[in-house]
Amino acid sequence: MTAVAIDGNALNRDQYGLTAGRLLLRADCFAAPGSHVVTVSAAGYADASALQTILSGDGNLVVNGDFASGASRWLTWSGEGGAAELSVASGVGTVAVAAKGGPTWANQLYQEDIPMSAGKTYELRFDAASTATRPITVEFTNTSAGALSFVLTPETTTFAKTFTVATDAPLKLNFLLGNVVFGDAVTPDGAHAISLSHISVKEVEAPTPTGHELLNGSFDSGTDHWSLFKKAGESDATMDAADGVLHVRWTNYDGYEYWATQVYQEDLALTASKTYVLSLRVRSSIDKDLLVSIENGANSGIQYLPVQPVHLTGGGDFRTVTFELTPGAQSVSNAKLVFQMGGNHAGSHTIDLDDIVLTEKP
Numbered sequence: 277m278t279a280v281a282i283d284g285n286a287l288n289r290d291q292y293g294l295t296a297g298r299l300l301l302r303a304d305c306f307a308a309p310g311s312h313v314v315t316v317s318a319a320g321y322a323d324a325s326a327l328q329t330i331l332s333g334d335g336n337l338v339v340n341g342d343f344a345s346g347a348s349r350w351l352t353w354s355g356e357g358g359a360a361e362l363s364v365a366s367g368v369g370t371v372a373v374a375a376k377g378g379p380t381w382a383n384q385l386y387q388e389d390i391p392m393s394a395g396k397t398y399e400l401r402f403d404a405a406s407t408a409t410r411p412i413t414v415e416f417t418n419t420s421a422g423a424l425s426f427v428l429t430p431e432t433t434t435f436a437k438t439f440t441v442a443t444d445a446p447l448k449l450n451f452l453l454g455n456v457v458f459g460d461a462v463t464p465d466g467a468h469a470i471s472l473s474h475i476s477v478k479e480v481e482a483p484t485p486t487g488h489e490l491l492n493g494s495f496d497s498g499t500d501h502w503s504l505f506k507k508a509g510e511s512d513a514t515m516d517a518a519d520g521v522l523h524v525r526w527t528n529y530d531g532y533e534y535w536a537t538q539v540y541q542e543d544l545a546l547t548a549s550k551t552y553v554l555s556l557r558v559r560s561s562i563d564k565d566l567l568v569s570i571e572n573g574a575n576s577g578i579q580y581l582p583v584q585p586v587h588l589t590g591g592g593d594f595r596t597v598t599f600e601l602t603p604g605a606q607s608v609s610n611a612k613l614v615f616q617m618g619g620n621h622a623g624s625h626t627i628d629l630d631d632i633v634l635t636e637k638p
């Protein structure tokens with residue numbers, strides 16, 4: 277090997293090292309974050325080049341999001357009647373829109389190859405203004421994160437939103453500046469200019485679930501918010517809601533253990549030191565015990581309402597049962613109400629539930 281150059285500037289021999297199959301470049305070889313062309317010359321071979329992306333030290337995965345290196349790494353596209361031009365000055369990228377075009381995507385400003393990790397949550401943040409108030413859409417192209425829309429005004433505003441990706445596929449961060457409609461906001465026909473600056477995508481902690489009150493305890497919305505678990509190869513339970521009542525039906529068997537059939541609702545919010553009342557109406561077509569509990573969704577060993585057996589007499593009418601619980605010193609957002617309905621009963625039978633209410637004790 278005879279020479280190594282970055283962006284056409286030859287390095288001194290002490291700026292790089294060589295090990296088997298590896299070229300090591302000192303960090304200070306790179307003047308600024310962004311894309312740099314590394315060229316290696318060796319006697320008897322054509323020069324070999326590779327593109328090396330250097331991310332900034334603040335965790336921003338967008339290269340040149342502050343437009344400090346001109347328009348480097350930013351690409352534009354216009355078509356379908358759209359017409360626009362990007363210019364950069366003083367750390368602001370300005371897209372002069374001459375024609376909004378037909379579709380949302382008729383004008384685009386985008387950056388490709390932004391690294392993503394499956395399951396991680398990121399925050400997109402940018403400052404933006406438009407000489408004419410209008411919506412824009414940011415598409416998280418090539419990821420599962422979809423798109424978000426923002427309404428820009430003549431006043432520069434900081435926008436921030438989080439998104440989560442399902443795979444490691446690199447992100448194409450695509451500002452769609454065509455004929456965007458978002459709620460009541462529409463893109464005007466005339467020429468206008470959109471200014472963008474301080475564009476960043478950084479990894480953030482996944483938001484903690486907020487939890488919710490018990491939902492659809494009336495079964496007016498079918499089986500929404502309710503889930504069924506059945507032990508594979510044992511329980512043949514199904515559940516459905518008709519006329520505002522939940523029906524859990526077995527054709528042949530409910531499973532040997534009580535837990536072999538379960539109906540549950542997750543992500544319930546319980547506030548520290550409050551006392552709650554759980555009440556419900558239940559009936560069964562056969563003699564059977566139902567076990568009721570409220571536990572931590574991530575750890576069933578933590579029980580806010582320890583398992584309560586309810587004896588049901590076959591063919592009886594609905595009966596109302598009520599429990600009190602005081603969850604403890606910590607508020608939780610992932611409590612889980614569980615009805616265990618197995619317990620070794622053969623043959624066709626049904627349990628019906630309705631009017632499940634979990635409220636703070638007055």
Ligand SMILES: [Ca+2]
Binds near residue numbers: 496
């Ligand atoms: Ca009902």
